[in-house]
Every structure is written in structure tokens, then in C-alpha cells.
Amino acid sequence: xxxxxxxxxxxxxxxxxxxxxxxxxxxxxxxxxxxxxxxxxxxxxxxxxxxxxxxxxxxxxxxxxxxxxxxxxxxxxxxxxxxxxxxxxxxxxxxxxxxxxxxxxxxxxxxxxxxxxxxxxxxxxxxxxxxxxxxxxxxxxxxxxxxxxxxxxxxxxxxxxxxxxxxxxxxxxxxxxxxxxxxxxxxxxxxxxxxxxxxxxxxxxxxxxxxxxxxxxxxxxxxxxxxxxxxxxxxxxxxxxxxxxxxxxxxxxxxxxxxxxxxxxxxxxxxxxxxxxxxxxxxxxxxxxxxxxxxxxxxxxxxxxxxxxxxxxxxxxxxxxxxxxxxxxxxxxxxxxxxxxxxxxxxxxxxxxxxxxxxxxxxxxxxxxxxxxx
Numbered sequence: 459x460x461x462x463x464x465x466x467x468x469x470x471x472x473x474x475x476x477x478x479x480x481x482x483x484x485x486x487x488x489x490x491x492x493x494x495x496x497x498x499x500x501x502x503x504x505x506x507x508x509x510x511x512x513x514x515x516x517x518x519x520x521x522x523x524x525x526x527x528x529x530x531x532x533x534x535x536x537x538x539x540x541x542x543x544x545x546x547x548x549x550x551x552x553x554x555x556x557x558x559x560x561x562x563x564x565x566x567x568x569x570x571x572x573x574x575x576x577x578x579x580x581x582x583x584x585x586x587x588x589x590x591x592x593x594x595x596x597x598x599x600x601x602x603x604x605x606x607x608x609x610x611x612x613x614x615x616x617x618x619x620x621x622x623x624x625x626x627x628x629x630x631x632x633x634x635x636x637x638x639x640x641x642x643x644x645x646x647x648x649x650x651x652x653x654x655x656x657x658x659x660x661x662x663x664x665x666x667x668x669x670x671x672x673x674x675x676x677x678x679x680x681x682x683x684x685x686x687x688x689x690x691x692x693x694x695x696x697x698x699x700x701x702x703x704x705x706x707x708x709x710x711x712x713x714x715x716x717x718x719x720x721x722x723x724x725x726x727x728x729x730x731x732x733x734x735x736x737x738x739x740x741x742x743x744x745x746x747x748x749x750x751x752x753x754x755x756x757x758x759x760x761x762x763x764x765x766x767x768x769x770x771x772x773x774x775x776x777x778x779x780x781x782x783x784x785x786x787x788x789x790x791x792x793x794x795x796x797x798x799x800x801x802x803x804x805x806x807x808x809x810x811x812x813x814x815x816x817x818x819x820x821x822x823x824x825x826x827x828x829x830x831x832x
Contacts, residue, residue: 496831501796502785504831506823508589508806509582509770509781511714511737513633513663514613515562515595516773517578517780526573527564534564546776551695551746552665554776562598571612579620581774585782588820589810591629592617593661596646597638606649614656629811631689633661634677636669643677651684658811659687661714662704666696671703678708687711687811689737694748698722705734712737712809717748720756720763730764735809739772740788741779752791761798768806800828 496504520542527534536542542561548554565571575592582590592613599609617628632650634643650657660681662674671678671690678688690704694715701719704710705728716736719725729736738757743749760767769788774780779787789799807820 498789498796498799499786501831502789502799503585503782505799505803505827506586506588506820507781507785507803508591508768508810508812508820509587510591510712510735510768510806510809511593511739511770511772512578512590512781513593513595513773514575514578515565515598516558516777517581517775518561518565518574519577519775520561522574522577523561523564526570530564530566530570532564532566534560546745548746548776551667554746554773555665558773558776559598562595563602565599565609566604568608568612568615571609572616575613575616576619579616579624579626581780583620583624583626585780587626587781588823589627589807589812590617591631591658591811593631593633593663595633595635595663596649597635597642600646600649601638606646607653610650610653610656614653627812627816629658630656631659631661631687632657633663634674635664636662636673636691637665640674640677643674644680647677647681647684654684654686657686659689659711661688662690662692662708663714666691666694666700670696670700671708675707682709689714691715693718694743695746698725701725701729711735715739715743717743717756719765720759726763726765729766733766735766735768735805736760737768737770737809739770739777740784741774741777742772744787745777752787755788755791757788757794758792761801766805766809767802768809769802796828796831800824 520539524539545557565574594609594613596606596609600606614630620626621628634646662671671692682688688708688710689712690708690710691714692700692704694717698718698721701713701716702725704713712735714737719729740752740755744752749755757767769785771779771781771784785799803824804821807817810817812820
């Protein structure tokens, strides 16, 4: 995408501040500047879109957590759903992870993982999410004695049913927990090999600070040798250097988060030149104090620098909203118009692991929706 095309989708305020000679520029798909028939919220919830950064364990709602704990005859330290939600006030990533792993502890049987995944699919189906590429964290479960196949089969079977019954296509990405050692990651990779036809890639998540991508360069090299694509969380709390490492040592095809890339102008130039997708998570960044106010979210700055930005929900049960809520939060804070929302929805498919033919078909649906609502 050229700089001019990228600028097309920025707000009038940004254009007026930075490119005054383009004030008269007209978007090719606009219909005489007629206002959208839909409200901003309706436009966001109804536009076709994909999700590329979703931890399935992070979609585990408190109500379902209590239901499964009761079903499995397990006691949890919280006495009510309200008490759980009250605990969802985090000062940093680690405070969130402590509760995240505790909640995941009630997941034992294949149907537990199925129910969790199906609940997520029902929510995104109501928001016209047509494709999802989910993360799952096998070590969160294998470390406490749950078999890899129990976790995977529950998640995969729900996704298959979601594709058949709800029309939501999917890919699965297996993440290594970066606070554990590389030997544990190698063991997890070995467990995944029988399922590699169903797992498209490997990723890196959990506590970022002090756990740089370089710590896992050998296991990522092996994963690539086995045919997996690679992604990694980088530049959320960790420095821009972690993004460099993810690119150069892990050979990633997407950067998850990547906010702090803006601190390094050479890195920004590279990301723009390569059109490396960034899977941004606004409500997550706000909830974990990566930003203090949604009005400070760097989305427009990133888009103005021609970065390939996508919007995602990360861990929606913990951070206050699924995919459309993330779009809406940043759209309201930054006063985004429908052209920017439209571009972000297109980016979500362009940055996905769908085939080129599938991407074209999905993007056509986005184009059609946009034209119909102008």
C-alpha cells in the first residue's frame, strides 16, 4: 500500500494537520459524502471482519468458569461472579496472568475446552466475525497434568462445529509460554506434531519482560522446519528490540501488539516496507496500563506511518469486550470515521492466513457492505 492510499483512510483532522494539499481528496468508494445509514456502533458490529489475536483461554467468562468448576467438583477461591469481576483490575501484565492461569485451572475434560470455545464462537457470530485465528496455550494445561490432545480436541471440535453451523472459518496457533524455558517449548512442539495439519502456526505469549524472543530462537527454527508459520507477542511491555528479535530470530509473519515499535524509526520503516501485520488490542492495552487513556492509543500514528494495523480483542473476558467492542472503544476515543473502520476490517482479512482466493472473497464482502452503507 502506498503512502497516499494509507492516508486515504485517516481522519480529516490528521489529513488537515499533515497533508493540507490533500484536503480535497475523495475516496473512490464514497457516494457523494452521504452519511452512513448506520450509526457508528451499528456499522462496526455489522461490518464483516476477522480476528487474529485471541487467546481462547482469555475468552473464559466468569459465569462459565463457575459452571465448569461445579461440574468438575472443584473449588475456586472466588465466591461469586461479581467477586471474580472485581478482581479484574490489573496494574500490569503479570497481575492479569496470575488470575488468567487460576481461571484456566478448572478446565480438565475435553468438553470443558469445547464449551469455552463454543461460547466464544457464539459471541463473535453475533458480531459478524467471519474468520478467527485463535491462540491456545497447551503448557497452561499440560503443566498441571492435562493431556495435550484433551486440550486440542476440545478446542478443535468446537471450531469445526462453528465453521459448519455458524459459518466462521478458523485457524489455530499454538503458543509457547515465554516465562518457561525453551526445553519445555520443545516438549510442547513435539506433542503438537501429530496435529500439525490442524495447527497452522506457533506463537509466543505470557510475561514479556525479561523473556526476549531470542530465548526461543531454536524451538522456532525447529517449528519452521516442521512447516509451522510463526508469530510472537513483542513490543507490548517489552522494548522495540524485542520486535527486532521476533523479526530476525523467529522469522515471524505477524507481530502481536507491537506498540513500542514506534520508539524506533528504523523499525517503523521496516515494518511499513514489509507491510508486517500488527495485531493490536486496544482494550487490553488500556486494562493492562500499556496506555493510560484510549485517547492516547497510537492507531492513527501507526496508520499515518503506513503500518498494517488490525484490531483484536486479546483476552475479552478479562479486558471488557470482544472484537467489536475494541473497534468501538478506539473509534469513539479517536473519532474514527467509517473509512478507517472499513480499512481496518479489510486489513483483518489481508493479514490473515487465509488463501489469496479466500482473502479476495472476504474482502469483497467488506467492500459490498461498505458500498451498501454509504
